[in-house]
Each structure stands twice: as structure tokens, then as C-alpha cells.
Amino acid sequence: MTAKFDYAPAPESRDILDLAPSYGLFINGEFTDGSGTAFKTVNPATEEVLAEVAEANAADVDAAVKAARKAFRTWSRMPGTERAKYLFRIARIIQERSRELAVCESLDNGKPIKESRDVDVPIVAAHFFYHAGWADKLAYAVPGRPDPQPLGVAGQVIPWNFPLLMLAWKVAPALACGNTVVLKPAETTPLTALLFAEICQQADLPPGVVNIVTGAGTTGQAVVAHPDVDKVAFTGSTDVGKMIARAVAGTDKRVTLELGGKAANVVFDDAPLDQAVEGVVNGIFFNQGHVCCAGSRLLLQESVAEEFLARLKRRMGTLRVGDPLDKNTDIGAINSAEQLARITDLAATGEAEGAGRWSPECDLPSQGFWFPPTLFTNVSQAHRIAREEIFGPVLSVLTFRTPAEAVEKANNTPYGLSAGVWTDKGSRILWMAERLRAGVVWANTFNKFDPASPFGGYRESGYGREGGRHGLEGYLK
Amino acid sequence: MTAGLNDAAASESSLRQFLHGLPGVDQVGADQRAASLATRSIKTSAKEFAIDLAIRMVDLTTLEGQDTAGKVRALASKAIHPDPADPSCPSVAAVCVYPDMVATAREVLGDRPINVASVATAFPSGRAALDIKLADTTDAVEAGADEIDMVIDRGAFLTGRYQQVYDEIVAVKEACRRADGSRAHLKVIFETGELQTYDNVRRASWLAMLAGADFIKTSTGKVQPAATLPVTMVMLEAVRDFRDAGGAMVGVKPAGGIRTTKDAIKYLVVVNEVAGPDWLDPDWFRFGASTLLNDLLMQRTKLRTGRYSGPDYFTLD
Numbered sequence: 001m002t003a004k005f006d007y008a009p010a011p012e013s014r015d016i017l018d019l020a021p022s023y024g025l026f027i028n029g030e031f032t033d034g035s036g037t038a039f040k041t042v043n044p045a046t047e048e049v050l051a052e053v054a055e056a057n058a059a060d061v062d063a064a065v066k067a068a069r070k071a072f073r074t075w076s077r078m079p080g081t082e083r084a085k086y087l088f089r090i091a092r093i094i095q096e097r098s099r100e101l102a103v104c105e106s107l108d109n110g111k112p113i114k115e116s117r118d119v120d121v122p123i124v125a126a127h128f129f130y131h132a133g134w135a136d137k138l139a140y141a142v143p144g145r146p147d148p149q150p151l152g153v154a155g156q157v158i159p160w161n162f163p164l165l166m167l168a169w170k171v172a173p174a175l176a177c178g179n180t181v182v183l184k185p186a187e188t189t190p191l192t193a194l195l196f197a198e199i200c201q202q203a204d205l206p207p208g209v210v211n212i213v214t215g216a217g218t219t220g221q222a223v224v225a226h227p228d229v230d231k232v233a234f235t236g237s238t239d240v241g242k243m244i245a246r247a248v249a250g251t252d253k254r255v256t257l258e259l260g261g262k263a264a265n266v267v268f269d270d271a272p273l274d275q276a277v278e279g280v281v282n283g284i285f286f287n288q289g290h291v292c293c294a295g296s297r298l299l300l301q302e303s304v305a306e307e308f309l310a311r312l313k314r315r316m317g318t319l320r321v322g323d324p325l326d327k328n329t330d331i332g333a334i335n336s337a338e339q340l341a342r343i344t345d346l347a348a349t350g351e352a353e354g355a356g357r358w359s360p361e362c363d364l365p366s367q368g369f370w371f372p373p374t375l376f377t378n379v380s381q382a383h384r385i386a387r388e389e390i391f392g393p394v395l396s397v398l399t400f401r402t403p404a405e406a407v408e409k410a411n412n413t414p415y416g417l418s419a420g421v422w423t424d425k426g427s428r429i430l431w432m433a434e435r436l437r438a439g440v441v442w443a444n445t446f447n448k449f450d451p452a453s454p455f456g457g458y459r460e461s462g463y464g465r466e467g468g469r470h471g472l473e474g475y476l477k
Numbered sequence: 478m479t480a481g482l483n484d485a486a487a488s489e490s491s492l493r494q495f496l497h498g499l500p501g502v503d504q505v506g507a508d509q510r511a512a513s514l515a516t517r518s519i520k521t522s523a524k525e526f527a528i529d530l531a532i533r534m535v536d537l538t539t540l541e542g543q544d545t546a547g548k549v550r551a552l553a554s555k556a557i558h559p560d561p562a563d564p565s566c567p568s569v570a571a572v573c574v575y576p577d578m579v580a581t582a583r584e585v586l587g588d589r590p591i592n593v594a595s596v597a598t599a600f601p602s603g604r605a606a607l608d609i610k611l612a613d614t615t616d617a618v619e620a621g622a623d624e625i626d627m628v629i630d631r632g633a634f635l636t637g638r639y640q641q642v643y644d645e646i647v648a649v650k651e652a653c654r655r656a657d658g659s660r661a662h663l664k665v666i667f668e669t670g671e672l673q674t675y676d677n678v679r680r681a682s683w684l685a686m687l688a689g690a691d692f693i694k695t696s697t698g699k700v701q702p703a704a705t706l707p708v709t710m711v712m713l714e715a716v717r718d719f720r721d722a723g724g725a726m727v728g729v730k731p732a733g734g735i736r737t738t739k740d741a742i743k744y745l746v747v748v749n750e751v752a753g754p755d756w757l758d759p760d761w762f763r764f765g766a767s768t769l770l771n772d773l774l775m776q777r778t779k780l781r782t783g784r785y786s787g788p789d790y791f792t793l794d
């Protein structure tokens with residue numbers, strides 16, 4: 001009889017993080033009170049209140065846009081080498097405060113500390129370093145445009161799934177190109193953005209270059225609709241993206257939208273199976289599946305489906321769900337009660353429509369918002385769980401017989417953000433990549449992000465690219 | 478073994494077909510998976526469990542030209558009481574020596590449940606005629622070895638002569654048989670540092686298991702790199718899949734280059750999460766090591782007393 005290797009709790013310490021009881025808006029380099037009704041942000045793993053956060057109303061947003069407009073005059077004329085110094089400084093401070101930022105992100109968002117520590121925060125720093133390098137080389141950013149100019153004030157609205165990382169994706173290129181920003185973080189995850197405001201102060205960033213206005217949908221609407229905003233950048237749901245597109249239609253505003261997805265992870269029978277299992281697990285259970293490019297549809301070649309599912313189920317049995325601050329946690333808390341209700345509802349629909357539901361045995365904490373890693377088999381294209389973005393740890397498994405059928409099924413969605421291909425055959429990877437209508441196609445890997453690599457979607461997944469040279473184009477004219 | 482697995486080794490061509498039909502290993506993905514398992518944080522009670530288990534899994538090894546009876550006697554004494562100051566400290570699994578030192582080691586160990594493992598088959602290069610390899614094995618078994626660590630013919634493996642490697646393993650296993658009909662356990666060393674690719678490691682693993690290996694082992698310790706975490710992970714996947722396919726349960730032994738408690742714990746995490754808890758036992762997982770033991774003892778004392786004493790407080794053997 002072998003004894004069990006029980007991993008003892010290994011919680012990351014919260015002591016490094018010193019949260020204030022309440023936070024104001026960050027406008028013109030200073031924290032100010034908001035005019036709206038302050039709201040509370042909670043730890044989704046415990047429902048404990050972390051801090052009270054000010055709400056920006058239209059007047060506050062106007063003040064922020066005015067501050068950004070004023071700062072734009074000096075920031076846009078500053079030599080690129082000088083702007084780069086600020087960005088490098090911000091990147092270094094992020095690295096120095098990385099543990100604090102990781103703890104804060106896991107507390108406010110619910111994601112496991114190993115992800116905030118090893119993925120989110122390092123990529124945040126990498127984005128600022130990368131774009132700092134571009135600030136004095138913009139003449140080479142857009143082919144045929146040797147003297148590109150910044151757009152002006154960028155209004156940016158970001159989601160709750162990667163709060164600080166989405167901030168970095170938005171703020172770093174905007175600043176490198178000489179724009180100033182008014183950013184609204186998601187109402188359930190404002191804290192790392194407010195720590196970032198402190199970092200801007202620490203880096204002596206000129207007042208008004210970065211303004212952070214917290215609040216919910218109405219605050220976001222005020223940012224997007226403000227007449228003096230030159231560029232709107234949004235990451236979030238397709239529904240809100242459509243509202244934004246309508247709101248800015250007929251204006252001079254430039255828009256980039258990074259919206260939902262229903263990515264297919266296509267596994268062929270000659271795939272490296274153990275690594276494909278890892279890729280599928282990473283694709284859908286990374287960040288509790290709160291990932292717009294999550295591989296939420298698994299397309300399995302029928303000749304390998306049974307064996308692959310057995311391996312996948314065994315692997316899912318080793319996933320550790322629980323305290324996000326525990327260093328051994330693989331799956332943390334669902335970000336909000338609202339999101340949990342949506343996932344629960346869609347999963348119930350899957351069952352009602354006749355798909356086979358399976359989850360490994362796992363004890364969920366009694367407090368907070370939790371959903372077990374879940375797999376649906378016998379899913380067909382007609383099922384809602386195969387068509388709608390669930391944005392949770394729920395994987396729909398479909399099968400195919402030939403490469404052509406795989407492409408057809410993978411593309412049969414209104415979305416087109418990402419896709420994954422698993423095969424040992426190089427020529428098939430290229431064949432598939434050519435035909436898959438997705439902004440990113442990963443081959444024998446998944447969820448790889450690099451600041452130098454452009455990211456964005458097709459159709460209902462949005463338009464515009466973020467990252468790399470292509471991302472800069474969204475902030476230059 | 479099931480009929481399917483028996484068929485695999487029915488002929489030279491079926492063996493080749495079977496080994497080349499195994500799913501490939503993507504190197505980048507395998508490295509990444511091993512690295513991610515290595516970030517597990519093993520603390521307090523879990524660490525205590527892991528350290529004692531790791532001590533019980535050590536094959537305390539000396540394989541040097543300068544080995545003497547005195548050196549082997551010292552090593553064997555250490556195997557019995559790794560930490561003379563603490564009677565609660567478990568013994569190691571085995572002492573691993575060259576064939577000529579087997580009797581000496583057994584003399585010190587007496588009838589304690591600590592095995593004597595002997596390398597054989599023209600260790601470490603494996604470059605000798607088959608009858609010499611078999612004589613080497615018989616010699617070790619007759620001297621009282623409980624376990625035989627053989628090396629495969631890497632030259633034959635790399636030129637695709639799988640049948641030759643298979644036949645050699647079968648023959649050596651037969652040579653492990655004692656006069657009373659019982660048999661010494663056979664560990665098959667691949668020297669993964671020479672096989673290089675993970676695809677080769679997976680094929681060698683299945684080849685050895687089909688031929689009847691009781692254990693598969695990464696390295697001789699004489700070639701760099703020796704054991705690595707991803708190579709061991711690929712081998713653990715192989716023993717897991719082999720059992721699932723109806724084959725016997727086979728043990729895994731990484732050897733060489735594992736020197737710290739931290740490293741050993743990473744291996745145990747991989748055993749636990751890749752092969753499963755069934756393999757968390759000295760019967761199914763071993764560490765081929767010498768310096769590792771003292772680090773395990775130091776960390777064990779630190780955990781129990783809260784104090785970290787220097788290497789001078791542990792015996793050098």
C-alpha cells in the first residue's frame with residue numbers, strides 16, 4: 001500500500017501587498033475622489049471585500065480626457081528616446097514590484113498565483129520593455145510612412161480576465177507612439193490598475209499621460225463616447241464591442257476591438273498525444289477558461305478520440321482547484337457571481353441538449369465562486385455549448401474524420417480569434433493554418449503570447465491587432 | 478502481457494513497426510510540462526514525506542575504478558544507517574556496485590532488507606560480445622546480486638537494430654536466473670544522454686519493457702547529460718501506458734546528476750502526477766545517486782530540528 005503524496009498548503013504571503021481601504025480616480029497624476037457612487041471590489045475566492053473604489057461619472061471622465069489632452073501637447077512632442085526612458089522605468093518598477101502585483105492580481109481576479117507570477121506579470125513587464133524599444137524607431141513601424149504621428153487621446157476599456165496584462169497591451173503601445181490615455185479597468189478587477197497608477201507616479205511620468213477612471217458600464221460608455229477621444233481601444237465581450245462600434249460610428253474616432261472567441265483545438269491522430277493533452281488542458285483551463293482565445297472546442301480525429309479522451313480525463317483528475325494564493329493551485333476562482341451564473345447556465349444547457357457531462361472528483365470551497373473543470377462529449381455543432389462563448393473551464397468535444405472536415409468545423413463559428421493544430425506533420429500544419437479563419441493559429445502549442453507577436457481576430461472576434469509592429473499601427477496615423 | 482504486446486515483438490519488422498508507431502514526443506511541450514511540474518511548492522508535512530520516501534528510494538552508488546573493499550564496506554554501512562545520529566531515519570533501497578564488490582557489500586548488509594545491485598554487461602559502454610556480457614551478469618548474480626543494472630547496446634539501437642537490443646535484454650534477463658529458480662531484478666540502462674531525442678527515449682522504454690525489463694533506468698552516470706526531469710517524465714509516461722496496455726508494472730530509475738533534495742522532490746512530483754501514486758514506492762522508483770543522500774539527510778535534520786547544520790555533521794562515505 002503506497003502512502004499518498006499530499007501537497008501541504010503552500011500559500012503565497014499577502015504581507016507584501018499593502019492595500020488602502022479606499023482608492024480614488026487617477027487623473028492628471030493625482031488620486032482624486034470620484035463623483036459617482038463608490039463600489040466595493042471583492043476577492044472572488046472568499047467574497048471578502050478588498051477595497052472600496054471610486055466611480056467616475058461623466059464629469060470625472062471629462063476631467064480625465066482634458067488632462068490627457070493637455071499632456072498630449074508635451075508628450076507627443078517629446079523625443080522618442082525620452083519617452084522610451086519612462087517606459088523602461090515603468091517596466092523595471094513592474095519587475096521590482098512583481099510579487100506584489102501578482103498577489104494583488106490573484107486576490108482581485110481569483111486566478112492562481114502561479115499564473116499571475118509566471119505568466120501575467122512577466123508578460124506585462126515584457127510589453128513595456130518591448131514598446132520602450134519602439135518609441136524612438138517609429139519611422140520604421142509602418143511601411144511607406146516614414147514620419148508617423150500619434151493619434152491623440154486614447155480611450156481604453158479593458159476586461160477582468162487579465163486586468164494588468166490587458167492594461168499593458170493597451171497602455172504600452174499608446175504611450176510609445178506618443179498618445180496619452182484614459183483607461184477604464186473592469187469594475188470587478190480595478191486594483192492592479194490602481195497600483196499601476198502608483199507606478200506611474202513612482203516613474204515620474206508627466207501628469208495626465210496616463211489617467212485611470214474606475215467604474216462600471218456607464219463609466220466605460222462615457223470614455224468611449226467622449227467627443228475629444230481620438231481612439232477607442234476595447235477588449236471584452238462581443239455584445240459590448242458591437243455597442244461601442246455603434247457609438248463611434250460616424251465619428252472620426254479610430255477603433256480597435258478585441259472580442260470573444262470559440263477557438264478550436266484540432267488534434268490529429270499523429271499528434272504527440274501527451275503534449276496535445278497538455279495543450280488542450282492549457283487551452284481551456286488556463287485562467288479558469290476566462291480567456292478570449294481559449295481552446296473551448298476540442299476537435300478530435302475519430303481514430304484517436306477514445307484514447308485521447310481517456311488521457312485527457314486522467315490528466316484533468318490531477319488538476320488542483322482551490323485557493324488562488326496557493327502556489328500549487330492550477331485552477332482558481334471564477335471572477336464573479338454573475339460569471340459563475342452564466343457558466344452554470346450554459347453547462348446546464350449542454351446537459352439538457354444531450355451532451356455528456358463529466359468532471360473529475362474535486363472538492364470546491366464553500367465560500368466564493370467556483371466551477372469544476374468540465375468536459376462535454378457527444379457535442380454537435382448545433383449545441384449551444386459548441387457555439388456560444390462560455391468563458392469558463394468548460395470544454396466541448398467534437399470529432400472529425402478528415403482534415404477538410406476539421407477545417408470546416410473549426411471555421412463554422414461567427415468568431416475567429418485563435419485555433420490550435422496538433423500533428424507531427426509539418427506540411428499539414430501549414431495546410432491547416434492557411435485555411436483556418438483565426439487571427440492566431442498555434443501549432444503544437446497553445447496560449448503563447450509575446451509582445452512582438454500581433455494578436456487579434458476575424459469577424460465577431462473584432463478587428464485591429466495588438467502587439468508587434470502591427471499593434472503600433474493602431475496608435476499611429 | 479496481452480496478445481497485442483506479444484505480437485509487437487514477434488519479428489524484426491513488427492518490432493520496428495510498433496516502435497515507430499508510438500505517438501511522437503514534442504520536445505518543446507515535454508520540456509515545458511516538466512518545467513511546470515518543477516514549480517510545485519512542497520512544504521512542511523509534504524516535504525517530510527517526500528524526503529523520507531526519497532531516502533528509501535536511493536540506490537547508494539559507487540562505480541569507480543578506485544573502489545576498494547573498504548570503500549564499499551563504508552558505503553554499505555551508510556546504507557543501513559544513513560544518519561547514525563537519528564535512529565528514525567530509514568535505510569536506503571540498495572547499494573549499487575561493480576560485480577566484484579557484490580559479495581563485500583552483501584557481507585556488511587547481512588540479511589537486512591537492503592538490496593545489492595550490480596552493474597553488468599560491460600558497463601558503462603556495453604561494448605563487448607554477448608557471451609561476455611552474459612558471463613558478467615552470471616558472475617554478479619552468483620556473487621549474490623539482487624538486482625542487475627545492464628546497459629543496452631546504444632550503437633545497435635541508433636542504427637535501428639532493435640531486434641538485437643531486444644534479444645540481448647531477453648538473454649541477460651535469462652542470465653539473471655539463480656540456481657534455485659528465482660531471478661535477480663533486471664534494470665535496463667538506456668544512457669539517454671547518448672540517445673538524445675525523446676522519441677528515442679520513448680522507443681527504448683517500450684523496447685525494454687517488451688523484452689521484460691523490471692526497471693528502466695536513464696543513465697550510467699558516466700555520460701553527460703545524465704538523468705533529466707523531462708527524460709524521466711517521458712519514461713514515466715511509458716511505464717504508465719505500458720501497464721494500461723495490459724503490460725506489467727515496470728519501475729523507473731533516474732541516475733546521475735540528481736544531487737539536491739530540491740531536485741529529488743521535483744522527480745517525486747513528476748512520479749506522482751504523471752505515472753501516478755502507485756509508483757511512489759521504492760519497489761517502483763529509485764534514485765541512482767551518491768551525493769544526494771547527504772543533502773536529503775541535511776534537509777531532514779533541518780525540518781526536524783529547525784536548525785541547519787553543515788556538511789561536517791554528516792558522514793562522508
